[in-house]
Amino acid sequence: MIAIAIDDEPIALDIVKSHASKVPFITLEAVFTNAFEAIAHLQQHQVDLIFLDIKMPDISGIDFLGSLSNPPLVIFTTAYAEHAVKGFELNALDYLLKPFSLSRFLKACNKAEELYSLRKKSGGIVSAPEHFFIKDGYEQVKVIVDHILYIEAAGNYTLIHLNNNSSLSTRMPIGDMQLLLPVRRFVRTHRAFIVAKNAVTRFDKNQIRIGDKIIPVGSTYAQCLQEF
Numbered sequence: 549m550i551a552i553a554i555d556d557e558p559i560a561l562d563i564v565k566s567h568a569s570k571v572p573f574i575t576l577e578a579v580f581t582n583a584f585e586a587i588a589h590l591q592q593h594q595v596d597l598i599f600l601d602i603k604m605p606d607i608s609g610i611d612f613l614g615s616l617s618n619p620p621l622v623i624f625t626t627a628y629a630e631h632a633v634k635g636f637e638l639n640a641l642d643y644l645l646k647p648f649s650l651s652r653f654l655k656a657c658n659k660a661e662e663l664y665s666l667r668k669k670s671g672g673i674v675s676a677p678e679h680f681f682i683k684d685g686y687e688q689v690k691v692i693v694d695h696i697l698y699i700e701a702a703g704n705y706t707l708i709h710l711n712n713n714s715s716l717s718t719r720m721p722i723g724d725m726q727l728l729l730p731v732r733r734f735v736r737t738h739r740a741f742i743v744a745k746n747a748v749t750r751f752d753k754n755q756i757r758i759g760d761k762i763i764p765v766g767s768t769y770a771q772c773l774q775e776f
Contacts, residue, residue, distance in 0.1 A: 549664055550594060553579045554586045554609070555601035555625065560646065564599050564625065567653040573661050583607050587615075595620050597660050599644075602626040613640070621663065621727075623656050641727060663727055680728045682708070682718040689716055693733070697747045697758050699725055701740040709761075711747075738766040 551574050553564040561579045568576040580586040600622050602609035627646040642656040681688045700707045701722040708716040736742050741763050750757045
């Protein structure tokens with residue numbers, strides 16, 4: 549995987565470079581203290597993963613990510629835990645709180661590599677895929693994005709509820725599942741629920757309905773639902 553790192557602190561970039569050099573499937577091809585130079589780089593080069601700081605002087609990492617029309621995978625690296633929820637609303641893959649260890653860094657990279665490989669198996673489509681595959685037992689099952697009504701976290705499983713009154717189960721965490729979905733067509737309403745926007749029949753500040761199904765709206769996701 550081709551990666552870049554963006555952080556206004558050179559010492560923080562040195563740590564990312566050191567950690568990345570020990571991960572065999574990560575090639576850190578460039579680092580930037582200036583986010584706008586990174587934007588220019590992204591316009592000219594294919595990048596699979598960004599290690600992105602949040603608190604930067606000219607533009608925040610959250611605003612930077614929001615400005616990208618077709619962003620690669622993103623792992624936030626920051627000293628400020630209060631931005632985690634907003635980061636995950638923007639489909640950040642992981643959130644490394646400084647100072648982070650090599651083992652924690654490796655865990656985030658493994659997560660990125662797993663999702664990167666899954667996307668390649670699903671046809672290499674990163675933005676607005678029409679389908680993807682999930683593992684169900686010993687089989688890989690094709691999921692048509694247009695058939696999804698909502699997705700639900702249930703213990704150690706994630707349930708995908710479809711428009712033919714059937715459902716699929718997988719051990720993929722719901723956060724990873726969210727990264728496979730087109731952002732414009734799905735919204736996270738709760739830590740345990742993602743819904744297809746076009747399937748919503750009614751909603752208020754506390755809950756939404758998809759047919760007869762009532763789905764709660766978590767307080768940390770209320771702003772995201774209001775924007776929808």
